[in-house]
Amino acid sequence: MRFIVKDGLILPDLTNIESLPISKIPTIPHPPLNLLFAYNTDLQKLLSGKQLLLEDLPIHLTDIQTHYQNGYITYRKGIERSGDKFICTRCGNKDQQKFASYPCSRCGAQCHYCRHCLMMGRISECTPLIGWCGPEPDIPLPKNIMAWNGKLSQGQMTASNHVVEAILQNQEHLIWAVCGAGKTEVLFAGIEAGIKALKRICIATPRTDVVLELTPRLKAAFPELTIASLYGGSEDRHLFAPLTIATTHQLHRFYHAFDVIILDEVDAFPYTVEESLQHAAIQSRKPNSAMIYLTATPNEKWQRECRTGKRNFTTIPARFHRHPLPVPEFVWSGDWQKQLKKDKFSAIVLRWIEKRLHVGKQVLLFFPHISLMEKALNILKQINPEIEAVHAEDPERKMKVQRMRDKQIPLLLTTTILERGVTFPNIDVAVVGAEDPIFTESALVQIAGRAGRSKDHPDGVVTFFHYGKTEEMLKARKQISSMNREGKKRGLLDL
Helix, strand or coil: CEEEEECCEEEECCCCCCCEEHHHCCCCCCCCCCCCCCCCHHHHHHHCCECECHHHCCCCHHHHHHHHHCCCEEEEECEEEECCEEEECCCCCCCHHHEEEEECCCCCCEEEEECCCHHHCCCECCCEEEEECCCCCCCCCCCCCCCCCCCCCHHHHHHHHHHHHHHHCCCEEEEEECCCCCHHHHHHHHHHHHHHCCCCEEEEECCHHHHHHHHHHHHHHCCCCCEEEECCCCCCCCCCCCEEEEEHHHHHHECCCEEEEEEECCCCCCCCCCHHHHHHHHHHEEEEEEEEEEECCCCHHHHHHHHCCCCCEEEECCCCCCCCCCCCEEEECCCHHHHHHCCCCCHHHHHHHHHHHHHCCEEEEECCCHHHHHHHHHHHCCCCCCCEEECCCCCCHHHHHHHHHCCCCCEEEECHHHCCCCCCCCEEEEEECCCCCCCCHHHHHHHHCCCCCCCCCCCCCEEEEECCCCHHHHHHHHHHHHHHHHHHHCCCCCC
16 A cells, blocks of 8 residues: 555555655654544454454455544554665564565555565555554453362462462563473462453463363353454454463464463473564563463573572472472483384383383373384384374374373374373373483473373373483483472472
8 A cells, every 4th residue: 555644644545656655654643532533343342452454354444544533543564664674563573585575556566575474464565554542442341250269289379379469560470380280270360360450361372272272271260251262263363352362473463452461381382483473472562561471491591580580480399289290210222313224123212111011001202303203103013003103294193192192092102292282191201312402401391291290190200211411301300300399398299
């Protein structure tokens, strides 16, 4: 689209030769709010806290322009230009290799667009981002917001109280909780307090499967509350709700929307490696808001900030069942890769596996690379044909995980795709090739956290098979042992 600035307004104009793509207009005027204007409440709900493209809106441009001229809608540049450099306003992309140009029919020029967030609709130099700056929609709240009446452990209760305080005081706070500590339940009181204070809350996580897992749990805890569940293809895309559960990718559609963001699995891929997702989380917050981080494995920088008092945090060093975390055992397995290339498997690992198969103990066996895992699968299937393998691109991934839960698979080989987000009640866990660089401290702590999660089976075994110990292996074991010591010191473990 092309615009002109006239009489203190920006006006769509395709005929005037003096009109410009929105990115080339130095300052976009914002008319004052006309309190007498009868605004469209459907448009209010659709746009409140959002930044959307014109094609995302089922409303004619004339109506949008009328709301803009009465101060209820904002136009923002989709692409900012600084000299010969481009910046995507929506996703924060600054990598010039991720911009391209095309002959644009809307502005009649060669127009640059952002390739990084193209899946969310093309945003280019002539694309305005549409937002709402009128009053937020009123949402009637149920008399009873929370229906959950479970009991928190002592460690959970301490963290829960700190979450409530951070939300009400618009503070940032890190909940550093061991795998299986029950982080979701720790949030319930804070969500209830925030909703009562008329705060709009978002729980964001890097992965769709976590959104799908959290949604029914949150709806059960808050059955009368409107909850939007957002991921690729979600039907709740345009639902305005006091509580939103979303993938971090979906936050690109929001702008100054939330009073509270609860960022789950802050250490997980792809959030840790994609600056655009971190940009989205910051941009979707209101300027005065709370941010709660949840993780079992904060990075070294955050751990250092916690130790030196530079970051507010609470640890939950023990699981709800009051048993210590399984501490990984390091077992040298020789040059296991060389053996696999000769279609042989490490005898040390095989004995470990056969011992468990003999007594009917399920096993989760991690590998650093798919090709090596598949070679091992061919060998292990000769021992038991029910053994399976899974990886991120496996079309039967969900089915195999469910069969593992149903105890139809005795041993499941996996890449790091199952390092988090899955719970099997009674398993032993091993890593083959724990020395591989893919197995970071964070990954190894998460993998170890798959064992011993159930109160009925809290004593799972964790073994790191290696061809040479690494610093990451040592740091992972140290972190797990440290949490056990803290749990014992705080009286959170039955020892």
